[in-house]
């Protein structure tokens with residue numbers, strides 16, 4: 401897969417950084433201060449939370465997708481998951497346990513480093529790479545009760561990176577190992593997705609060339625957990641996203657039939673979701689679903705999201721099944737769409753709504 405060299409610098413124009421406070425450093429105050437009060441959200445949707453649907457997120461077994469005895473049935477389940485939920489749990493994903501264990505440990509260690517050390521990482525060259533305050537966030541995220549560290553980790557691009565974080569000292573290896581394993585897993589899923597949509601794999605080939613790893617840290621908040629959000633409601637501006645729950649503290653909720661469904665962490669699985677570009681390409685058959693993160697009163701939540709994004713030069717068009725199926729989306733330029741996604745010019749709508757044909 402070709403990865404355009406210019407991607408890194410162009411991203412800084414697509415997604416300029418907004419200054420945000422380091423939330424972990426606010427140190428879960430016992431009382432409210434002026435600084436923490438600004439995180440109180442008046443817009444937390446009071447939609448129903450359906451805790452009883454907790455365990456219903458579809459589970460897909462990657463092994464079965466490639467086992468001739470089960471492939472047909474499992475692919476049908478995958479199709480249902482993408483159509484009806486936009487999310488699924490991936491079990492039997494094939495990533496060696498040691499690799500997952502190392503990345504988990506290193507992410508935990510990373511967020512425990514003193515603020516000065518982590519902040520140094522925000523000065524690293526490479527635009528889409530940085531920690532906390534100086535890093536790219538969209539306008540709606542400036543009030544999020546969380547910190548993040550993002551790194552471009554597509555193996556081909558990562559090799560060109562000259563400066564890697566040196567603490568924890570195994571960080572680079574953990575990231576590289578996880579990243580390349582995950583790339584293989586993603587390729588397998590995409591192969592099946594292409595089949596279920598009856599789309600030539602070649603047509604999808606350039607839709608998941610860039611992999612961005614984003615480590616999320618959601619500090620607990622004793623005094624006002626109910627009033628803050630770790631991550632504002634959003635759908636992902638990716639083709640596909642694969643989430644690893646670094647620890648098992650809950651918080652993620654997904655929108656389903658106008659209610660929020662909490663997702664129970666599963667240490668042995670990944671959580672996969674359809675992103676905006678896949679919704680467009682599937683002409684709306686597969687859904688890029690809104691999700692958000694709530695905050696815990698006592699425990700920190702740690703996750704690692706991997707976003708698979710098309711090359712900035714590319715275009716994404718809806719693929720229709722023939723003359724009788726009308727296109728419901730415009731063809732979008734990836735760069736232009738990403739700019740819109742990151743901007744605050746969405747008038748309360750999602751970027752995806754701008755891609756829909758009326």
Ligand SMILES: O=C(O)CCC(=O)C(=O)O
Pocket residue numbers: 614616631636643651652691693703704705
């Ligand atoms: O941390 C989570 O559970 C969700 C993160 C997420 O939605 C994202 O990174 O886009």
Ligand SMILES: [Fe+2]
Pocket residue numbers: 634635636691
């Ligand atoms: Fe997300």
